[in-house]
Amino acid sequence: MSMISIYLNNISSAVRYNLALSKRVGIFNKFSAFTMIRMLDYTDNLELCESVSTIQGDVVECGVWRGGMIAGIAQMFGDSRRYFLFDSFEGLPPVTDKDGAEAKKWQDDHTGATYYENCKAEMSFATAAMEQAGCKQFFLEKGWFSDTLPVFTKSTEIAILRLDGDWYDSTMCCLENLYPKVVPGGLIIIDDYYTWDGCTKAVHDYLSKEQLTVKIERTKNGVCYIRKK
Ligand SMILES: C[S@@+](CC[C@H](N)C(=O)[O-])C[C@H]1O[C@@H](n2cnc3c(N)ncnc32)[C@H](O)[C@@H]1O
Numbered sequence: 001m002s003m004i005s006i007y008l009n010n011i012s013s014a015v016r017y018n019l020a021l022s023k024r025v026g027i028f029n030k031f032s033a034f035t036m037i038r039m040l041d042y043t044d045n046l047e048l049c050e051s052v053s054t055i056q057g058d059v060v061e062c063g064v065w066r067g068g069m070i071a072g073i074a075q076m077f078g079d080s081r082r083y084f085l086f087d088s089f090e091g092l093p094p095v096t097d098k099d100g101a102e103a104k105k106w107q108d109d110h111t112g113a114t115y116y117e118n119c120k121a122e123m124s125f126a127t128a129a130m131e132q133a134g135c136k137q138f139f140l141e142k143g144w145f146s147d148t149l150p151v152f153t154k155s156t157e158i159a160i161l162r163l164d165g166d167w168y169d170s171t172m173c174c175l176e177n178l179y180p181k182v183v184p185g186g187l188i189i190i191d192d193y194y195t196w197d198g199c200t201k202a203v204h205d206y207l208s209k210e211q212l213t214v215k216i217e218r219t220k221n222g223v224c225y226i227r228k229k
Pocket of ligand 1: 037070089
């Protein structure tokens, strides 16, 4: 290959990459009022999800708050998939000892900039976000994970499982009930792995309990994920 064609190839892949990135930033801008996720993490989430575009299966998010992250994923894939949104819509449960001192301090400080009323959001926000994504195949599963997940039978094939429930018990409950339903090659995105000790520990405990050898990976901006074998 000549130097000129290498140069032109490099330019065209840079242009393609920038076009894809600006599309993702556009999606973030559309849903930024519905998500707590920072732009770079948000666009990394979308890029990760694009990487499983050829894998069939549902999209499940546990811990949706106002629904802005899963709405962005729905904006990308449209009604070619179904979307399940699990949340108490009553905010986070109380921290336990497994979550550590930082989590307790955060939950006790009702004036903190990231407190958001203990991450409480009305269901109507998530409905509005999914409707703005132009999506019809979405289901809001309201309630505590420990009540809703063990009886959840609507999906048996999950392509993208996004965990954003912050605490140890919430994360563990999601992994125990939903990890087995993720299809080979599917993604498990773990929002709080680098933020909250309880979440980190739940992931380690689950993988160890099930003797799984999957790798815990990280995107360029630090989003944690596992690609199921
Ligand atoms: C950090 S917020 C989610 C942020 C959201 N994914 C976004 O795009 O901004 C955490 C959410 O998890 C929910 N949650 C955490 N643990 C839960 C549990 N055990 N049962 C039900 N909902 C839970 C809270 O209600 C809250 O809406």
